[in-house]
Amino acid sequence: MMSLLRKIRTTGRVAEPAPPRPSPEAPPAARALCGSAQVRHVDAGSCNGCEIEIGNAFGPVYDAERYGARLVASPRHADVLLVTGPVTRNMAEPLRRTVAATPEPRLVVAVGDCALNCGEFAGGYGVQGAVAEVVLVDVDVPGCPPEPERIVATLRTVTGR
Template sequence: MGRVAEPAPEASVRPLPAAAGLGGSVQVRHVDAGSCNGCEIEIGQAFSPVYDVERHGVRLVASPRHADVLTVTGPVTVNMAGPLRKTYEAMPEPRLVVAVGDCARDCGMFADGYGVLGPVSDVVPVDVQVPGCPPEPAAIASALRGLTGR
């Protein structure tokens, strides 16, 4: 039967100048800064056999010391600001940050919550934003694929 997968989504993000130093593949570390878990489910689907972003050179890693890209979901809560900053600082340069979902971009439905510090861009610099609540796996795959320069 062969490989059962959807066609590769078109890259909606132009390769960033910093991505040129990544060598055509990216290692991704993910941080949930306070999300409802909807975006994590969609990120998981982007790495599933259907969307299979690994075939485009994108791989999840367990340590920020091995990562080129940091994906962040959810609004940054007061308790997650420090760990998010430390994760970002532990990454080698060049490093890129992808804010996944509306909450990561502008706090979404959690704006003005008592435990919410603010969007990801208030804590670490953001290079790419993926809109949606939650964004579709194809949009996440497209954004990550755009970072590989492919």
């Protein structure tokens, strides 16, 4: 027991330094969010790869909440919508309704290559199109799936932290 305590005392605290503040300019609607963002995730027809990375971004390792982004359960409480996957024919109208239910000022973030250009699902019979073809998109997060660091960095540009 004493050797363990001695090792802890000699090693000290081991942690990575905080990442630098994001340099890209925030979208105009992000200025009204005042440093925090309530985030609602919408799956428009993805393979769930982006959902796993979003879960990791809000998990204990990357912890997007420390930068002012918090997941909420309703679009009526949200400031930011994270939309993943290509928009399927059955999800086009619910996505439009979700965006309409989100109060102004709102931001729509397309997460992943499928949300940006339909990715592997391009040309599929059940695919309506990319997210930008159905609703207005403010910010893009490329990648298949995007790394949690990139998702957190995008949320940091939105919150300004």
